[in-house]
Amino acid sequence: xxxxxxxxxxxxxxxxxxxxxxxxxxxxxxxxxxxxxxxxxxxxxxxxxxxxxxxxxxxxxxxxxxxxxxxxxxxxxxxxxxxxxxxxxxxxxxxxxxxxxxxxxxxxxxxxxxxxxxxxxxxxxxxxxxxxxxxxxxxxxxxxxxxxxxxxxxxxxxxxxxxxxxxxxxxxxxxxxxxxxxxxxxxxxxxxxxxxxxxxxxxxxxxxxxxxxxxxxxxxxxxxxxxxxxxxxxxxxxxxxxxxxxxxxxxxxxxxxxxxxxxxxxxxxxxxxxxxxxxxxxxxxxxxxxxxxxxxxxxxxxxxxxxxxxxxxxxxxxxxxxxxxxxx
Numbered sequence: 001x002x003x004x005x006x007x008x009x010x011x012x013x014x015x016x017x018x019x020x021x022x023x024x025x026x027x028x029x030x031x032x033x034x035x036x037x038x039x040x041x042x043x044x045x046x047x048x049x050x051x052x053x054x055x056x057x058x059x060x061x062x063x064x065x066x067x068x069x070x071x072x073x074x075x076x077x078x079x080x081x082x083x084x085x086x087x088x089x090x091x092x093x094x095x096x097x098x099x100x101x102x103x104x105x106x107x108x109x110x111x112x113x114x115x116x117x118x119x120x121x122x123x124x125x126x127x128x129x130x131x132x133x134x135x136x137x138x139x140x141x142x143x144x145x146x147x148x149x150x151x152x153x154x155x156x157x158x159x160x161x162x163x164x165x166x167x168x169x170x171x172x173x174x175x176x177x178x179x180x181x182x183x184x185x186x187x188x189x190x191x192x193x194x195x196x197x198x199x200x201x202x203x204x205x206x207x208x209x210x211x212x213x214x215x216x217x218x219x220x221x222x223x224x225x226x227x228x229x230x231x232x233x234x235x236x237x238x239x240x241x242x243x244x245x246x247x248x249x250x251x252x253x254x255x256x257x258x259x260x261x262x263x264x265x266x267x268x269x270x271x272x273x274x275x276x277x278x279x280x281x282x283x284x285x286x287x288x289x290x291x292x293x294x295x296x297x298x299x300x301x302x303x304x305x306x307x308x309x310x311x312x313x314x315x316x317x318x319x320x321x322x323x324x325x326x327x328x
Contacts, residue, residue, distance in 0.1 A: 001202055001203070001204055002201065003119065004119055004172050004174065004175065004203075005174075006116065007093070007112065007115055007116040008116075009112075009116070010038075010039055010040030011040060011092065011093050011112060011116075012041035012042070012090070012091040012093070013038065013041070013042045013043075013093045013094075013111075013112065014043050014044075014085075014086075014090060014091040014093070014094050015042065015043070015045070015096075015097055016047065016082060016085035016086055016089060016094055016095070016096055016097070017030075017033075017044065017045065017046050017047065017096075017098065017099050018047050018049070018073065018078045018081030018082050018099065019047060019049065019059060019073075019081070019099040020048075020049035020050075020051055020073075020076050020081075020099070021049075021055055022053075022100055023053040023054045023058055024053075025099060025100040026046075026055060026058050026059065026062070027058060027062065028102065029097070029098070029100060029102065029103070030046070032101075032103045032104075033097060033103045034065070034067060035105070036104070036105055036106065036108050036109075037106055037108075038108040038109050038112075039109075040112070041091070042067065042108065043067050043068070043069060043089070043090060043091065044067060044068045044069070045068075045085040045086075045088050045089050046059050046062070046063075046068065046070045046071070046085070046099075047071050047072075047073040047080075047081035047088075048071070048073060048081075049073040049075070049076030049081060050076050051076075055099075071084050071088045072084070077184065077187055078182075078187065079182035079184045079185075079186060079187070079190045080182075080184050082181075082182045083181050083182050083184070086173070086181060091173070092173040093111070093115065093171070093172065094170070094171045094173050095107075095111055095168075095170040095171075096168045096169050096171070097168060097213075098168065100216070101213050101214070101215070102213070103213065104213065104214075107211060107213070108170075110208060110210055111123055111124075111208075114206060114208045114211070115170060115172060118204065120172075120203070120205060120206035121171060121172050121175030121176070121203035121204060121205065122169045122172075122195060122198060122205045122206070123169070123170050123206045123211070124166025124167050124168055124169040124206075124207070124208065124211055125166060125167060125207065125209060125210065126167050126212055126213075127167045127168075127212075127214075128144075128212045128214050129141075129216075129217050130214055130216070134306040134307055134310060135219065135220070135310050135314070136216070136217045136218075136219055137303065137306075138303055138307040138310040139217035139218060140215075140217050141303050141307060141311070142299070142311065142314050142315055142318060143318075145295075145299060145302075147295035147298070148314075148315060148318050158209065159207075159209065160206070161206070161207060163205055164192070164196070164199070164205065165191055165192045165195040165196075165205065166191075166195070166205060166206075166207055166208075166211075167191075168213060169191060169194075170211075175201075175203050176194070176198070178201065179194070179198055179201050181194075183197075185237075186234065186238070188230055188231060188234035189231070189235060189237070189238050193242075196238075196242060221313065224314070224317055224318070225317050225321045228317065228318050228321035228322040228325065229325035229328075230325060231322055231325065232253065232254070232321065232322035232323060232324065232325030232327075232328075233328055234325075235250055235322075235325075235326060236325070236326045236328075250326075253319045253322045253323035253326060254322075254323040254326040255323070256288060256319055256320070256323055257320050257326075257327060258323070259284045259285075259288065260284060260288050260320065262281065263281040263282060263283065263284025263285045263286075264284075265281070266278045266280070266282075267282035267285075289312075292312045292315050292316055293312055295311075296308055296311035296312050296315065299311055
């Protein structure tokens with residue numbers, strides 16, 4: 001493990017925030033950062049992309065506060081924005097936050113304490129999905145369940161310790177500069193990819209269960225499907241770049257997608273041709289459906305019946321959209 005210099009108790013901190021089309025949430029997000037209660041020096045650096053909803057104007061107004069700085073992110077891409085904000089940041093501890101997230105009180109202090117106590121290059125916790133509608137609530141439960149795509153600690157929780165990746169992240173600047181910061185190629189999955197390079201270089205990534213950030217899931221089926229399609233697509237790109245990161249967990253969704261599609265095609269051909277062998281293909285999607293229904297039943301204590309009636313669609317969308325994106 002690479003050693004990093006010991007941090008003082010209340011080291012100055014830069015909170016970096018990539019922002020694009022966040023007019024509805026940005027002011028509240030920055031206010032939450034500024035009232036997190038950290039008793040050391042802290043700045044907020046907003047990297048603002050070309051938005052269509054007046055985000056630039058809101059960011060400029062927020063920059064009237066001497067603790068807030070705004071930099072341009074012409075591409076609008078998250079890794080470019082993060083790199084621009086880090087370059088503009090003045091301090092050696094970098095805390096990432098999103099423009100629609102609500103930073104909890106004590107979050108920065110917990111990050112600094114964990115960095116100092118563990119010697120890690122990056123520490124972080126988990127996102128805590130919470131919905132305001134029955135559909136969002138079902139998505140929230142699915143995302144934090146092993147039945148969804150939530151096997152990782154930064155989705156389900158767990159015990160403190162070394163991990164592959166964390167949600168958002170709080171970094172030692174010298175470590176991320178050492179590995180080249182965020183890779184602009186990874187429009188998505190940039191957190192996981194950066195953490196992989198940190199670990200490969202000999203640094204530690206540390207999971208802190210108490211560092212929890214609220215997350216609002218996608219509100220509609222269409223936006224959920226798009227989110228998971230793109231997530232699967234970029235996970236495939238990570239594996240293409242780093243073949244050693246393949247695992248059964250990442251191959252389960254594309255395998256299920258292929259099996260369901262193949263079974264439906266065989267079944268339809270069987271109906272047309274009358275072939276009993278081809279008709280047996282319906283067993284594949286039916287077995288998958290049975291599994292989704294079983295998973296939905298096990299989640300009833302967390303979802304209630306309103307969530308239960310939506311859960312099969314939510315789980316199937318997560319699995320199959322992710323798998324289709326991966327295959328694409």
